[in-house]
Amino acid sequence: xxxxxxxxxxxxxxxxxxxxxxxxxxxxxxxxxxxxxxxxxxxxxxxxxxxxxxxxxxxxxxxxxxxxxxxxxxxxxxxxxxxxxxxxxxxxxxxxxxxxxxxxxxxxxxxxxxxxxxxxxxxxxxxxxxxxxxxxxxxxxxxxxxxxxxxxxxxxxxxxxxxxxxxxxxxxxxxxxxxxxxxxxxxxxxxxxxxxxxxxxxxxxxxxxxxxxxxxxxxxxxxxxxxxxxxxxxxxxxxxxxxxxxxxxxxxxxxxxxxxxxxxxxxxxxxxxxxxxxxxxxxxxxxxxxxxxxxxxxx
Ligand code: ADP
Numbered sequence: 597x598x599x600x601x602x603x604x605x606x607x608x609x610x611x612x613x614x615x616x617x618x619x620x621x622x623x624x625x626x627x628x629x630x631x632x633x634x635x636x637x638x639x640x641x642x643x644x645x646x647x648x649x650x651x652x653x654x655x656x657x658x659x660x661x662x663x664x665x666x667x668x669x670x671x672x673x674x675x676x677x678x679x680x681x682x683x684x685x686x687x688x689x690x691x692x693x694x695x696x697x698x699x700x701x702x703x704x705x706x707x708x709x710x711x712x713x714x715x716x717x718x719x720x721x722x723x724x725x726x727x728x729x730x731x732x733x734x735x736x737x738x739x740x741x742x743x744x745x746x747x748x749x750x751x752x753x754x755x756x757x758x759x760x761x762x763x764x765x766x767x768x769x770x771x772x773x774x775x776x777x778x779x780x781x782x783x784x785x786x787x788x789x790x791x792x793x794x795x796x797x798x799x800x801x802x803x804x805x806x807x808x809x810x811x812x813x814x815x816x817x818x819x820x821x822x823x824x825x826x827x828x829x830x831x832x833x834x835x836x837x838x839x840x841x842x843x844x845x846x847x848x849x850x851x852x853x854x855x856x857x858x859x860x861x862x863x864x865x866x867x868x869x870x871x872x873x874x875x876x877x878x879x880x881x882x883x884x885x886x887x888x889x890x891x892x893x894x895x
Contacts, residue, residue, distance in 0.1 A: 598782040599655070599657050601618060603654065604652070604653030604654075604655065606648070606651050615639055615806045616807050625783070626783045628796075629784060630788070630881065635803040636803055637803055641755050657669050678759065682729045682739070687727055688723055688726055689711060691739065691743070692743060696710055696747070700747065701747070710746060711746070718742045719738060734768060741769075741776075750780075752773075752776070753783075754773065790881050793877070800817070817881070818876070818877055818880045821880035823872060825860075825879045826871065828869065829856070830855065830857075843860060843882050847859075859873060859879075861875075861882050861883040
C-alpha cells in the first residue's frame with residue numbers, strides 16, 4: 597500500500613469539523629477522490645502534503661510517518677494545488693528551473709537537462725520562452741504538473757485538476773496524468789467532476805461531509821446503481837411533482853406531445869410509467885450521495 601490513512605480528524609479553530617474518522621488504503625496508480633464542494637477533499641490533500649496538521653489520526657506514506665518525517669515525505673511528494681499561480685516575471689522554462697532549484701537540484705547542467713526533458717514531456721517545449729502567466733489554461737495546468745513532477749516524486753497530489761479547462765484540454769490533461777501513473781507513481785486526484793474519475797482511476801473514494809462514504813473501484817460504484825435508474829414519461833404539469841419525489845438526473849422533451857422524458861434514481865417508482873435504465877457513474881454518484889445522506893438523516 598503506498599498511502600495508509602487511519603482515523604484522521606480535522607477540526608478547524610472555528611469549530612468546523614472538516615474530516616471525521618477518515619481511513620483509506622491507497623494503492624499505487626491513479627486514485628480518485630470524488631465529492632461535492634465542502635466534502636473535505638482539499639483539507640485531506642493539504643494534510644497529506646504536510647501543509648496542514650490533522651487534529652488526530654495517522655498517515656503513513658511509503659513507510660514514512662507524516663507526523664515525524666515531514667521532510668522525507670515532502671521529498672517524495674509533488675503537489676498541484678487548486679489555485680496555482682505563476683509569478684509574472686518568469687518565462688515558462690525559468691519557472692520550471694526555479695521549481696527544480698527549490699526541490700534541491702543544485703547542478704545547473706543537470707537541471708537544464710531535467711527541465712528540457714520535462715518541458716518535452718508535458719508538451720510545453722515549443723512555448724518555453726513564453727511568460728508563464730501568458731500561457732493558455734490547459735498549458736498552465738500542464739506547467740503546474742511539470743513543477744510537481746520535476747523531482748521525480750513517488751506520489752503526486754492534484755487538487756481539482758480540470759477546473760477552468762475546456763473539454764479538449766481536460767481530456768489531454770487526464771491522459772497526461774494517466775501516462776504518469778503508469779510509471780509506478782501514485783496520483784491522488786481530487787475532484788467534484790464524475791467524468792474526471794471514470795475513465796482513468798482504478799480505485800476511488802467518495803467523500804461527503806467530511807466522511808468517506810464509498811471506497812472501491814468505479815465499477816463497484818456503478819454496480820450499486822444497477823436497477824436504481826429509471827426513465828419516466830411525465831406530462832409537463834407533473835414535472836414539479838416528480839422533481840420533489842426523486843433525484844432527477846436529466847429532463848428532455850419526449851418528442852411526442854407535451855410529455856417529458858425524465859431520468860431519476862430511486863429504489864422503486866410508484867405512480868408513474870417507468871422503465872429501468874442502464875446506469876452510468878454519474879447516476880451511481882447521485883444514488884450514492886442520496887443514500888448516504890438519507891442514512892445520515894436516519895441515524
Ligand atoms: P472540498 O475541498 O471538498 O471542497 P474543503 O476541504 O475545502 O472541501 O472544506 C471542508 C470543510 O471545511 C468546509 O465546510 C469548509 O468550509 C471547511 N474549511 C476549510 N478550510 C477551513 C478553514 N481554514 N477554517 C475553517 N473551516 C474550513
